[in-house]
Amino acid sequence: xxxxxxxxxxxxxxxxxxxxxxxxxxxxxxxxxxxxxxxxxxxxxxxxxxxxxxxxxxxxxxxxxxxxxxxxxxxxxxxxxxxxxxxxxxxxxxxxxxxxxxxxxxxxxxxxxxxxxxxxxxxxxxxxxxxxxxxxxxxxxxxxxxxxxxxxxxxxxxxxxxxxxxxxxxxxxxxxxxxxxxxxxxxxxxxxxxxxxxxxxxxxxxxxxxxxxxxxxxxxxxxxxxxxxxxxxxxxxxxxxxxxxxxxxxxxxxxxxxxxxxxxxxxxxxxxxxxxxxxxxxxxxxxxxxxxxxxxxxxxxxxxxxxxxxxxxxxxxxxxxxxxxxxxxxxxxxxxxxxxxxxxxxxxxxxxxxxxxxxxxxxxxxxxxxxxxxxxxxxxxxxxxxxxxxxxxxxxxxxxxxxxxxxxxxxxxxxxxxxxxxxxxxxxxxxxxxxxxxxxxxxxxxxxxxxxxxxxxxxxxxxxxxxxxxxxxxxxxxxxxxxxxxxxxxxxxxxxxxxxxxxxxxxxxxxxxxxxxxxxxxxxxxxxxxxxxxxx
Amino acid sequence: xxxxxxxxxxxxxxxxxxxxxxxxxxxxxxxxxxxxxxxxxxxxxxxxxxxxxxxxxxxxxxxxxxxxxxxxxxxxxxxxxxxxxxxxxxxxxxxxxxxxxxxxxxxxxxxxxxxxxxxxxxxxxxxxxxxxxxxxxxxxxxxxxxxxxxxxxxxxxxxxxxxxxxxxxxxxxxxxxxxxxxxxxxxxxxxxxxxxxxxxxxxxxxxxxxxxxxxxxxxxxxxxxxxxxxxxxxxxxxxxxxxxxxxxxxxxxxxxxxxxxxxxxxxxxxxxxxxxxxxxxxxxxxxxxxxxxxxxxxxxxxxxxxxxxxxxxxxxxxxxxxxxxxxxxxxxxxxxxxxxxxxxxxxxxxxxxxxxxxxxxxxxxxxxxxxxxxxxxxxxxxxxxxxxxxxxxxxxxxxxxxxxxxxxxxxxxxxxxxxxxxxxxxxxxxxxxxxxxxxxxxxxxxxxxxxxxxxxxxx
Numbered sequence: 001x002x003x004x005x006x007x008x009x010x011x012x013x014x015x016x017x018x019x020x021x022x023x024x025x026x027x028x029x030x031x032x033x034x035x036x037x038x039x040x041x042x043x044x045x046x047x048x049x050x051x052x053x054x055x056x057x058x059x060x061x062x063x064x065x066x067x068x069x070x071x072x073x074x075x076x077x078x079x080x081x082x083x084x085x086x087x088x089x090x091x092x093x094x095x096x097x098x099x100x101x102x103x104x105x106x107x108x109x110x111x112x113x114x115x116x117x118x119x120x121x122x123x124x125x126x127x128x129x130x131x132x133x134x135x136x137x138x139x140x141x142x143x144x145x146x147x148x149x150x151x152x153x154x155x156x157x158x159x160x161x162x163x164x165x166x167x168x169x170x171x172x173x174x175x176x177x178x179x180x181x182x183x184x185x186x187x188x189x190x191x192x193x194x195x196x197x198x199x200x201x202x203x204x205x206x207x208x209x210x211x212x213x214x215x216x217x218x219x220x221x222x223x224x225x226x227x228x229x230x231x232x233x234x235x236x237x238x239x240x241x242x243x244x245x246x247x248x249x250x251x252x253x254x255x256x257x258x259x260x261x262x263x264x265x266x267x268x269x270x271x272x273x274x275x276x277x278x279x280x281x282x283x284x285x286x287x288x289x290x291x292x293x294x295x296x297x298x299x300x301x302x303x304x305x306x307x308x309x310x311x312x313x314x315x316x317x318x319x320x321x322x323x324x325x326x327x328x329x330x331x332x333x334x335x336x337x338x339x340x341x342x343x344x345x346x347x348x349x350x351x352x353x354x355x356x357x358x359x360x361x362x363x364x365x366x367x368x369x370x371x372x373x374x375x376x377x378x379x380x381x382x383x384x385x386x387x388x389x390x391x392x393x394x395x396x397x398x399x400x401x402x403x404x405x406x407x408x409x410x411x412x413x414x415x416x417x418x419x420x421x422x423x424x425x426x427x428x429x430x431x432x433x434x435x436x437x438x439x440x441x442x443x444x445x446x447x448x449x450x451x452x453x454x455x456x457x458x459x460x461x462x463x464x465x466x467x468x469x470x471x472x473x474x475x476x477x478x479x480x481x482x483x484x485x486x487x488x489x490x491x492x493x494x495x496x497x498x499x500x501x502x503x504x505x506x507x508x509x510x511x512x513x514x515x516x517x518x519x520x521x522x523x524x525x526x527x528x529x530x531x532x533x534x535x536x
Numbered sequence: 537x538x539x540x541x542x543x544x545x546x547x548x549x550x551x552x553x554x555x556x557x558x559x560x561x562x563x564x565x566x567x568x569x570x571x572x573x574x575x576x577x578x579x580x581x582x583x584x585x586x587x588x589x590x591x592x593x594x595x596x597x598x599x600x601x602x603x604x605x606x607x608x609x610x611x612x613x614x615x616x617x618x619x620x621x622x623x624x625x626x627x628x629x630x631x632x633x634x635x636x637x638x639x640x641x642x643x644x645x646x647x648x649x650x651x652x653x654x655x656x657x658x659x660x661x662x663x664x665x666x667x668x669x670x671x672x673x674x675x676x677x678x679x680x681x682x683x684x685x686x687x688x689x690x691x692x693x694x695x696x697x698x699x700x701x702x703x704x705x706x707x708x709x710x711x712x713x714x715x716x717x718x719x720x721x722x723x724x725x726x727x728x729x730x731x732x733x734x735x736x737x738x739x740x741x742x743x744x745x746x747x748x749x750x751x752x753x754x755x756x757x758x759x760x761x762x763x764x765x766x767x768x769x770x771x772x773x774x775x776x777x778x779x780x781x782x783x784x785x786x787x788x789x790x791x792x793x794x795x796x797x798x799x800x801x802x803x804x805x806x807x808x809x810x811x812x813x814x815x816x817x818x819x820x821x822x823x824x825x826x827x828x829x830x831x832x833x834x835x836x837x838x839x840x841x842x843x844x845x846x847x848x849x850x851x852x853x854x855x856x857x858x859x860x861x862x863x864x865x866x867x868x869x870x871x872x873x874x875x876x877x878x879x880x881x882x883x884x885x886x887x888x889x890x891x892x893x894x895x896x897x898x899x900x901x902x903x904x905x906x907x908x909x910x911x912x913x914x915x916x917x918x919x920x921x922x923x924x925x926x927x928x929x930x931x932x933x934x935x936x937x938x939x940x941x942x943x944x945x946x947x948x949x950x951x952x953x954x955x956x957x958x959x960x961x962x963x964x965x966x967x968x969x970x971x972x973x974x975x976x977x978x979x980x981x982x983x984x985x986x987x988x989x990x991x992x993x994x995x
Binding site: 015018176345483491498506533 | 577578579581582584585586587588589621624628629644645647648649651655739740772776777778826827828834837838843844845846848849850851852853854855871875878879880881882883885887
């Protein structure tokens with residue numbers, strides 16, 4: 001009998017394995033607004049439409065510059081359509097090709113006009129993406145979105161340079177899915193149930209079969225006990241001691257009648273994992289910082305569940321946790337027979353459940369203390385939070401206003417990167433200079449061939465005035481000024497594609513609250529194929 | 537100038553522009569290129585203007601654009617996640633002569649990222665559908681599909697771009713291009729070099745690299761960068777499962793051949809939901825026996841098909857990066873030569889120059905030495921060939937010239953020969969009549985050319 005998997009699950013199978021059903025649901029319920037359907041804009045849109053059914057994307061087509069180029073975007077329904085950045089064509093094509101299935105709406109409007117007449121238009125969105133917008137529009141939009149606490153992603157492809165700026169006040173991440181997570185084994189401070197489980201093993205009296213299939217965690221624990229009793233309760237600390245500890249374990253390998261060591265892979269594993277096993281159980285600094293933060297200390301009825309749960313963890317640490325986070329409850333696979341492994345796994349699992357239950361009680365109390373019903377945060381969410389307690393992350397980006405204000409510009413970041421004159425930071429400064437040029441001349445430098453030469457000196461003036469205004473004592477090579485004139489504000493497809501992919505992924509991170517977004521300025525240099533992230 | 541002709545020409549051009557905007561389906565695939573004002577403005581700025589960071593040999597001219605539009609012939613291998621992105625990027629950037637190879641057909645699970653395909657295309661060959669789509673949507677572009685195996689024609693192309701999903705296939709392509717290199721008096725003829733741009737993605741990670749066969753590091757030079765696939769030990773699967781994956785592998789490897797649930801000789805087809813359902817049920821039973829939790833339908837399918845998670849965005853990024861060298865190549869110094877990308881936490885890229893391996897088994901032209909004692913068994917040689925990190929062969933066939941005659945020592949791919957030569961595995965090299973300095977010819981799916989090894993006896 002065939003399993004009736006919904007076709008949606010089949011279609012999204014490959015990505016569901018990355019962010020799960022709950023992540024997918026978040027995507028599908030999001031309302032994203034993309035402003036300006038240029039190559040970069042449509043690429044970003046394509047990468048958002050593909051993973052999410054029935055998008056409610058609102059595309060605002062800015063008044064055209066008169067140029068006409070072809071952007072093909074492919075959406076999840078039967079229809080694909082051209083987007084031509086010429087106002088006259090756009091309306092026709094979109095009406096022809098967009099259908100209600102896609103539930104994308106389009107508005108043909110100038111974002112500055114919208115900001116004039118109806119700034120609250122933007123309040124309804126989960127996130128707004130602004131593509132190839134001039135500086136003034138960006139800043140205005142940025143300020144509206146900041147007050148409404150709507151995340152804003154600025155994207156720009158300029159010649160061979162890609163630029164992204166994320167503006168989000170406070171973005172919490174529970175499921176950060178770190179690439180290299182340390183295991184949570186508690187061997188340095190075994191909890192009661194783990195202790196008694198370890199004690200239930202007597203390595204010396206075991207038959208070979210059992211001996212060779214004892215999980216390495218037990219082996220390390222046993223020999224650690226021995227070591228501690230012989231070393232004044234001090235665990236192995238330096239390389240020398242750890243080597244000696246490894247030797248101690250090796251000596252535990254069974255020998256046959258001829259005194260030759262048997263092939264005991266589980267002991268080999270134990271030796272190999274000594275470093276992991278001896279990692280002291282501690283709360284990661286990043287998490288400590290969060291726990292000591294203001295949001296965690298001052299819980300109100302407005303506090304997000306993230307902070308309520310974190311506060312509960314704090315209280316857990318101070319009581320049942322004895323200074324540690326709740327036990328994660330997972331162990332890596334290791335050589336062992338099924339029963340020994342499952343039993344050991346269950347010891348960790350059950351402790352994790354116990355700890356989560358304790359945290360739950362704290363959550364209830366906290367909620368009650370701020371007048372909210374205890375069911376406002378589900379058990380499931382609390383368990384997920386506890387499991388990921390070591391990996392919690394919060395990303396707070398500065399506002400655009402702060403970045404652009406002379407009083408709060410991040411001079412240190414800029415000048416320190418500019419110590420290497422070819423660092424990507426110079427590209428950021430050039431983008432700012434180019435924006436300045438646009439403000440002054442109502443066009444970008446070098447768009448037409450005849451302009452390239454004469455614009456170089458004009459752009460240089462912009463560069464100098466920029467550096468002066470912000471009192472930035474840095475040197476920008478003339479080569480970069482020349483290069484940016486050469487670009488002529490081109491939007492080559494290859495860079496647009498790269499940026500479109502990157503931007504879409506950051507948007508997905510923000511919407512799903514999984515994986516960690518960048519903070520807060522990303523520059524891609526397609527000439528050298530390098531990139532950098534700055535916090536400005 | 538003949539004003540009439542001039543006006544006619546302008547009229548024709550104007551009409552074309554109007555046609556384009558009135559009906560969206562354009563006749564592509566015939567090589568007639570439709571141009572309109574400013575179509576290539578973006579690309580022109582890079583090809584027709586000089587700049588301070590361009591390649592020292594670059595000269596701004598209109599020829600490069602013409603070359604791209606008219607002459608440059610690109611082969612795209614793979615029309616899947618990366619392939620679709622690559623085709624689109626190349627076509628939109630101005631390349632009009634593109635050939636695409638892919639032997640696969642379209643599956644529903646492709647649709648979350650392989651955007652040249654629609655639900656109605658499921659079951660059709662990817663190469664065909666991809667070509668149709670691009671040809672009908674991008675005026676002037678001509679994509680020629682090869683929905684079948686065809687490896688005799690690489691030499692026609694200026695650049696080859698790969699979006700493959702297997703390391704074996706990559707190594708084959710790599711070997712193929714190496715075999716096309718022409719050496720004159722030991723010096724490499726640069727016109728015989730066909731650049732290979734390779735990319736791969738997995739979830740939120742990916743990489744792109746530029747290979748100039750014979751000059752830069754090749755795929756085999758950096759084989760250790762690809763971690764070998766994890767296979768669970770048999771004893772774990774057979775008698776000591778601990779993870780849900782072990783239970784699934786038990787059903788796939790041991791139970792299916794035993795119970796033949798869909799008939800004699802019917803192999804497990806990961807794409808058949810009935811097959812997966814059966815495996816899933818049996819895996820649950822197996823797991824219940826050992827009190828293992830976590831077997832789900834999704835996990836079952838993932839394990840059976842060795843599914844790698846994939847999203848549209850990573851493919852877009854890597855294709856953008858990979859295809860960039862193609863365009864940038866004309867004007868700038870191309871990527872040198874390996875870039876990795878990871879956007880699990882922020883966005884991380886790292887570019888480095890992968891170095892050629894001096895004794896690379898594929899590109900170094902240095903005969904590989906095999907060091908074994910004469911009393912080593914042939915099985916040990918076989919194990920070395922498959923397990924060595926630098927060779928990672930799949931099922932090598934070993935032949936040697938013994939007493940003037942060509943002798944197949946061991947060959948796996950043909951059942952009758954495998955049976956006949958299997959006893960050789962437990963014979964020593966001496967017993968097999970092999971001598972010190974002897975050449976062994978070894979063939980494998982990982983290389984299109986037979987590799988020569990030199991046997992070097994240790995005492």
